[in-house]
Amino acid sequence: MTEVVHTPRVFSGIQPTGNLHLGNYLGALKRFADSQEEGIESIFCMVDLHAVTVWQEPDDLRHATRELAAGFIASGIDPTKSILFNQSQVAEHTQMAWVFNCVARMGWMKRMTQFKDKAGKNAENASLGLFGYPALMAADILVYHATHVPVGEDQKQHLELTQEIARKFNHDFEVDFFPETQPVIEGAATRVMSLRDGSKKMSKSDPSDMSRINLTDDADTIARKIRKAKTDPEPLPSEKGPLDDRPEARNLVNIYAALADLSVDQVLAEHGGKPFSEFKPALADLAVDRLAPISTEMSRLMEDVAEIDRILAAGADRARAIAAPILKKTYQIMGMVGA
Ligand code: TYM
16 A cells, blocks of 8 residues: 655634633644644634534524634634634535544543543433544544644544544555544643642633633733732742642743743743742733733624624635545545445
8 A cells, every 4th residue: 555645734623612711822723823824734613513512502602603713813813824614614524523433433432531521420411412522523634634733732632533533444444545643732831721720721611710811801800810820939940840849830831931932941041039929920911912912803803793704604615625525535435326
């Protein structure tokens, strides 16, 4: 079998479930903008079909999808350079997901920790869609033959499953069709933690709004949340090692590094020895400087939702043009008549 070389193509997605936060920005959006600037063909998706694996009020979903699109654009995604669209407009995602439902094994799906976390004790009452969620995610990626997927650390297991699905399909049908997609989990902020508890991930579902910085927060709110962030009484160390036992301090340093485009070592070289009473205001200034323009731009874009809808429809057309032939070829490989 000859080795097929796949041209580099980036794909990533974010759920439009509201409360877009600093973790989404540093772990995902900011890095998407970087990959776009590197000139790699990039496809970014508002995964509304993933969102409805748990209940969504229709009006809230509509609003959150448009607001997320505004968040992408305000974070530097240029819809004329990258492809920006919402998942439900490109039917090939769900068509490919069905194929992968038949490739993935129950045992693989049962190992997914995110399902266990999300379904909680009431797994019998979770939707079938929530269980199958990672197969749809594999479809999102592989229906474009994407080679690189920038994500935060919490998505690692889903991307390993994506690789397993691609491998099994290629093996079962004796083809070298789907690429081995690489997760890109890089930088200081692949796992931004809660501002109230350094052992918990910053999350849109945390009941405390003080635990996260939302991309819609104004400057005063951002500064107040950083001022009130949990820390310890020690000053910042001058090197990384001691941060291992100080999760809250480490989180704030990581956030600073990612916002400033510096390494953790560089941040500590500058701020090591300072008490939090000095470091927090510096971090608040930096966060406001980087995030306030995004929030302002999001509000401006949200004044014209018709324009956002036009951008998403145009993005969907471009996405479909890539996905349709790949789905067709998949069907041909499988023996579907008419494909
Ligand atoms: P979602 O919507 O939960 O999160 C979107 C992106 O933000 C990252 N992220 C974080 N990064 C750092 N620190 C945090 N605290 C933090 N919280 C969230 C996530 O890792 C993700 O990159 N299943 C995905 C959506 C998805 C997808 C895909 C992603 C569907 N299909 C295909 C990539 C490729 C999810 O629920 O992300």
